[in-house]
Amino acid sequence: xxxxxxxxxxxxxxxxxxxxxxxxxxxxxxxxxxxxxxxxxxxxxxxxxxxxxxxxxxxxxxxxxxxxxxxxxxxxxxxxxxxxxxxxxxxxxxxxxxxxxxxxxxxxxxxxxxxxxxxxxxxxxxxxxxxxxxxxxxxxxxxxxxxxxxxxxxxxxxxxxxxxxxxxxxxxxxxxxxxxxxxxxxxxxxxxxxxxxxxxxxxxxxxxxxxxxxxxxxxxxxxxxxxxxxxxxxxxxxxxxxxxxxxxxxxxxxxxxxxxxx
Numbered sequence: 001x002x003x004x005x006x007x008x009x010x011x012x013x014x015x016x017x018x019x020x021x022x023x024x025x026x027x028x029x030x031x032x033x034x035x036x037x038x039x040x041x042x043x044x045x046x047x048x049x050x051x052x053x054x055x056x057x058x059x060x061x062x063x064x065x066x067x068x069x070x071x072x073x074x075x076x077x078x079x080x081x082x083x084x085x086x087x088x089x090x091x092x093x094x095x096x097x098x099x100x101x102x103x104x105x106x107x108x109x110x111x112x113x114x115x116x117x118x119x120x121x122x123x124x125x126x127x128x129x130x131x132x133x134x135x136x137x138x139x140x141x142x143x144x145x146x147x148x149x150x151x152x153x154x155x156x157x158x159x160x161x162x163x164x165x166x167x168x169x170x171x172x173x174x175x176x177x178x179x180x181x182x183x184x185x186x187x188x189x190x191x192x193x194x195x196x197x198x199x200x201x202x203x204x205x206x207x208x209x210x211x212x213x214x215x216x217x218x219x220x221x222x223x224x225x226x227x228x229x230x231x232x233x234x235x236x237x238x239x240x241x242x243x244x245x246x247x248x249x250x251x252x253x254x255x256x257x258x259x260x261x262x
Contacts (some may be wrong), residue, residue: 027129030105031223034136043098047123050261053077054094055099059084060113068114069101085109108134108166135221139164141228142216147233156201160217160230163194167222171197174216204236 032038046052053238058065068085072078082090089104099118114130120135139150140163150156162169168190173180180186180199188197197217216231 007225027131029131029133029223029226031133031135032110032220033226034106034108034134036106037102038106038112039100040116040130041098041100042118042128044118046096047120050120050122052094052118053121054119055094056117057092057101058115065115071099092164106134108136110134110182133167133223135223135226136166137226138162138169138219139221141230143230143232146215146232149237150204151237152204154204156204158215159196159201160199161196162219163195168195169219170222171195171216173197173199173217176214204234
């Protein structure tokens with residue numbers, strides 16, 4: 001009987017804890033870019049016969065949540081204000097279906113786990129968690145090593161690099177819009193904030209069957225919030241064509257010389 005009593009107490013405590021913290025939906029990963037604006041959308045379901053009371057936003061700092069914004073649906077219940085790192089560059093707007101936190105001019109220090117808590121006059125609160133990563137684009141991004149033109153049968157080796165991004169930029173190659181998937185053609189390395197990728201094509205006579213293929217290196221952030229690209233057009237000379245033109249010119253010279261001596 002004593003064991004049953006303890007079990008019932010534990011169930012009551014756990015149930016009370018769930019009611020206190022409310023219902024939390026699954027986490028959402030979000031990526032922002034340094035210097036840009038970002039809006040976090042926190043949807044909720046307004047219970048029948050109830051009204052929105054309060055929306056609060058917290059961020060995990062040193063293992064504990066710190067309040068960064070408080071919004072009251074009724075201004076008489078309290079002020080709407082931003083705290084800590086969001087002062088003077090954030091705003092919360094709520095409707096009957098969602099609350100939105102807009103952060104202006106993102107800083108690298110805005111990275112973190114944000115929790116949106118929506119409270120009602122009568123019902124259990126609803127929560128949503130955002131894992132926010134702030135991406136710094138590279139200071140340098142370029143292609144090098146390619147030539148203005150190639151001969152059929154040549155090997156092509158081109159370097160694409162991005163430096164200064166955080167987290168590291170992801171580099172991929174495309175030829176005429178198609179991603180290069182062959183691992184033997186691409187070699188990517190990471191070294192002290194620099195990402196380098198080499199594209200290697202052997203015997204471009206077989207790779208290129210027409211003039212002017214587009215060789216493109218794409219740099220993107222891990223969450224696809226930022227993307228940039230560099231490219232060049234692959235120009236291939238036809239050696240056999242050149243030889244034919246030279247042979248024709250030589251034949252014409254010989255013909256002119258023969259006519260001169262007749």
